Amino acid sequence: MAAEGTPGTPGTSEYILHHLTNLKLDLHTMQIDPEATGFWVLHLDSMVFSVLLALVFLVMFRSAARKATSGVPGKWQAFIELCVSTVDLQVKDAYHHGAKFVAPMALTVGFWVFFMNFMDMLPVDLLPRLAGAAGVDHLRTVPSTDPNIAIGLSLTVFLIAFGYSFVAKGFRGVASEFLFHPFGKWMMPVNFLLKCVEELAKPISLGLRLFGNMYAGEMIFILLATFTLGAFAKGATPITWGVVAVFAGLGAAMWVLFLKGRWKPALALMFGVPLLGLLGFIPGVGAGAFAEVALATGWTLFHILIISLQAYIFMTLTVVYMAMAADHH
DSSP states (O other): OOOOOSTTOOOHHHHHHHHTOOOEEETTTTEEOTTOOSTTEEEHHHHHHHHHHHHHHHHHHHHHHHTOOSSSOOHHHHHHHHHHHHHHHHHHHHOOSOOTTHHHHHHHHHHHHHHHHHGGGSOTTHHHHHHHHTTOOOOOOOGGGSHHHHHHHHHHHHHHHHHHHHHHHHHHHHHHHHHHTTTOGGGHHHHHHHHHHHHHHHHHHHHHHHHHHHHHHHHHHHHHHGGGGGGGOTTOOHHHHHHHHHHHHHHHHHHHHHHTTOHHHHHIIIIIHHHHHHTTSSTTOOHHHHHHHHHHHHHHHHHHHHHHHHHHHHHHHHHHHHHHHHOOO
């Protein structure tokens, strides 16, 4: 059942549904329609964030390449070199053929997926609220939680691998695998059917794995955000909004302290401030805020592992599929 909020506050079900609705453009009418469905509907938010994050990857790595020196590398250059060498080692272990584009392809896919996943680290209401102030009613900020993006990426990898198999094996080699394996020439229809199922399972499993894990993570963040749903009521007092702003600033300070390795003050901010609200020392903040901050911070720390692991798995399977496309049976 939808939670009954204060006047002007959406219920829990409405809040969740709003955050799970994309900014949709119906190409038939060329109008924004959140209820639109079908093939000729573009998810503009997923497309825009995907392109922007691809540009972020391009700028980051191009900047490091242009400033690279043969002497003692800076921290940024050392980090980029570590990333490149790690991906290159992964490709050398799994791919034993001559195509030079596989390592750059794996690097691009891996980091692009990671950047898309990392958007889940932003506060649930941050960008949607800014978009709402600009007149955009719906905005989903994590492209990999959109099945169109996840399946689209996996299909692209599949088509590249399938096309490369013709380059590596020739038409006869590919036809032989589809028709004569594993049961020989007398079972060609069965061989063809089994091979089609095997090939189609690759993009489906690759895309659904990414989508499923990221969608679940996004849903947990949204559910945690409902603990303080009333704080975003249209009739909220200036004190409430001030407390929300303070919490946002303290959250940013906490992450800075975590990244600098100062664990004790970071943990003090993570639990101390909401505890003061729970005890009544901070007006407008209570048990809901304490639960949200504590649980969301713990889930965020765990979710960093998930988004990194999903990007790594997507990159590794890309390399594996390329190797399978080039292997002769």
